[in-house]
Amino acid sequence: MPLALLALAVGAFGIGTTEFAMMGLLPDVAGDLHISIPAAGHLVSAYALGVVVGAPLLAAATARMPRRTVLIALMGLFVAGNALSALAPDQHWLLAARFLSGLPHGAFFGVGAVVATGLAAPERKARSVSLMFLGLTVANIAGVPAATLVGQHLGWRATFLGVSAIGAVAIASLFLLIPPVPGPTPGGGLRGELAALRPLPVWLALGTTVAGFAALFAAYSYIAPMLTDAAGYTEGSVTPLLALFGVGATAGNLLGGRLADHAMRATLFGGLASLVVVLAAFPVLMRTQWSAAAAVLLLGTAAFVTGSPLQLMVMEKAAAAPSLASSANQAAFNLANAGGAWTGGLALAAGFGTTSPALAGAALAVLGLAVAGLAYGVDRRRVALGGGAPGRLVAAHVPAPPERVHR
Incomplete structure (x- = not known):
């Protein structure tokens, strides 16, 4: 796996862990905040709503920014959302923090997929995307069970602090391993x-x-x-x-x-x-x-x-x-x-x-x-x-240094 894809996979692992861990922590959260299980279930919906709202809005708002900068900023928002989740004093603050945590989810995977394809040879684009998503699927094997275990023994707040730490590692990995990739050439703007x-x-x-x-x-x-x-x-x-x-x-x-x-x-x-x-x-x-x-x-x-x-x-x-x-x-x-x-x-x-x-x-x-x-x-x-055959994805949207392409 190219090291740049490893950085994307680390971010995907953190996102996958925080998305699904809440399902296993619902009884603990409900008991600590003195709310019902159905009410705690709204915390899952709040995250999903954040994804749906944030994915197109953040991707459009950052479309002309350098890709590495966008990925680091999105992961910073992810870290902030999970840290605020750990510190939330009541259900309402936790709902807001979960919504905030979900905002960068879709845009991170969206921008990450474009970066991943730009770092791969034309015949390996799908494979490069799958390697990024590997972090998400591995989260279901290791991250979510571990997060649930931590929450059951150390409290659910410790789980979200741990996820924030994973996000911090992802930020460092993105900075060190992702090449400085510029955004597309300015043109049509948001419209x-x-x-x-x-x-x-x-x-x-x-x-x-x-x-x-x-x-x-x-x-x-x-x-x-x-x-x-x-x-x-x-x-x-x-x-x-x-x-x-x-x-x-x-x-x-x-x-x-x-x-x-x-x-x-x-x-x-x-x-x-x-x-x-x-x-x-x-x-x-x-x-x-x-x-x-x-x-x-x-x-x-x-x-x-x-x-x-x-x-x-x-x-x-x-x-x-x-x-x-x-x-x-x-x-x-x-x-x-x-x-x-x-x-x-x-x-x-x-x-x-x-x-x-x-x-x-x-x-x-x-x-x-x-x-x-x-x-x-x-x-x-x-x-x-x-109309011509449907065009393949053009790597020029994400120029990559030659030494990064076939590593």
Whole structure:
């Protein structure tokens, strides 16, 4: 892994840890602040709202700034948000701090993806994005369980102080390892950046992200009751199984990056089709403990195979503003989180059974395939009408010193 990508992965690890650790700390936070578990759950929503709001706004506001400066500033905001979370005296201050922590999330991954592709040879762009996202998936294996353990033994505030320390390490890594990358040449300003998001192919790419990852979260949001009520696991066994999901996500992320460099569209279609099959098989796989464990592993693998190709496709379709488009894709991921959980909840509330959220997810994955197919048809039509083949992402948006490219 190039050292510059390692710096991005460290930042991604910290962001992934703080995003998901709150779910395991809800009982501790609720007890300490004397609020109910549902009220504490709003802290998860506050972070997600910060991501959705901050991703496009911060990416647009910093579009003409040097990339390394932007990444360091975003990570500084991340450190501040987590430090304020640790010091929050009550629920309201903690809600505000969690919202602040979420603001830099999408823009960091968006700008980071552009920097990562600029540091790679043309045939390794998807792989470079997957290496950055490696920090996020590894956070589900090591960061989140460790953060939960720290919170349970030293208090939840210690967890957020620890995450702030990870952010500080990321800032030092970004300063030392990321080459001084200038922003794009000044031109259209904010209006030009936003104009790059108008074409239909951009919105179809974002729609594929929303539908595809909503499929994942429709099932994953309710994975614990599936494992306990359907597969017969004890509650204490759920945490190791969630780490197994992280292993699958890491494998899928690396596999998707490697395959997408050879055939981006085929990798996307294959990943979505695999997700349909895995989710549709959940009612059967959840009948025994060994097959349920396999289902959790396969779910992470199938879902995250699509991560790198989706990120690259959005950047390619909005090549005039890749940072803004890439950040908007991160907002789409979080919309998928909320929408998928809501859809899976509808299936449960309707009385369709414990594994019904997975079937709702399979339907959403089919929708994702349909949107991806529509996007492919639009591209083919543009070529037929003389619009030219869809261009690959141009590395010139992120010039990199020659010695950094093939390390």
